[in-house]
Amino acid sequence: MTNVSDVQATVVAGSLAVFLPGVSAADREDILLGNLFAQVTAREEYAEGLVPDWFANYRRKLSFLGWDAAPPPGVALPGPDRVGVKLNALAQIKQYGSAALAAATGNALDALAREPQALDLFDVSMRHGTQAHLQFMPCVRHSGDYFDMVLYHMETVVDRTWNARTLLYNPVVAHIDYSKSRLQLVRFNLRLFRDQHKQRVQARLQGKATSFLRNLNLTAPGSP
Template sequence: MTALIAPQAAVVGGSVVAFANGVQASQREDIYMSTAFAQNATRAALQDGLVGDWFTYYRNVLRVIGWDVPKPTALTPSGARMAGQAVQGIETVIGEAYSEPVRRALLAMERNTSALKLFEDTSLRGNVGYFQMIPCLPSGPNKVQMGIYHRQFQVRQQVSGFLFGGNPAIIHNSVEQIAVITFNTLHYAQFREKVKKSVVSGSLKYLSSLDI
């Protein structure tokens, strides 16, 4: 596990993670591994019937491995496509510096059929969907400023392409939330090897790089 897993942007299961210039490769890997670990744990708990609220459980797993994720802010969905709503919501609440890496990652994802399929297959469970957009900005040698945008929704019928198009009438019970954190890599160091070992030994099939 010596080679870094640190593309500039990637689909990580049901998350799109995108970095602005200046975030170190080692920091990018830490964030990829952390969010993959949290998603894997949340999916397993969901299958075992242990999850009441998906995003709350996911945030709690991140806290266990050293993240400080505050209570999120609720957003009001607009009439735009889900991808556009995510970018708009991020820009409105925390600014263009955060929304721009996500916008570029989504443009790349729309052209990447394998990454898009991975995202959609992981995000949807029956008629319920969950996904995250995670833009990351540099904040000194040991810190990264991050936003975590979460969307939860239900679909009235089986659907593909829900992120970039489709009939909005089939989407209902939709909730958008966003939280902003400072990720401290020095604090995370005590969890790093355990998290990476768990993710890599389990499988990296949930990670697909995006060319932005």
């Protein structure tokens, strides 16, 4: 079983990235950088009305950066209904990824609930007008410069009374259509990203990446 103290997790705008042991700090930084670039540019183009499908555009941008994403084999079914986005996501991550990835993501979501500043960042970043687009991305090293991830995406209509805490943790939120959740299995070629795209991505973000990132403390209060 993976020790929770060995798992790292970061809110990166409207995504929660979770890293199992074996992903170095430098690797985490570049994985987060690519994800943030895809989110920021997809958000801008969606707001300008250039693309109607936020997730498809976000996925295309990740693919260009070296993320080879595909839906899981067979028919990806939604997780349990009316249990809140958190448990819906964990059920799918466990089914199509692994129990270890689901457990690490669950620990990260628990930590997110304890950290108001990180939750506020997630809340502001996931909103696109009356739509919310959010991702969970547990990640593990495959081999060498290749990393495997399960990318869970949920989109839903939100109103001003909702916030990220309501959406993630309230099991009785009305009007959530769990069939809107989408899952992708990803293999990321980090060497390709570094050799061909990293410099341009850094220039595009203009050093603003840190304002979109919040590292989480996964150790629960009172834990040894």
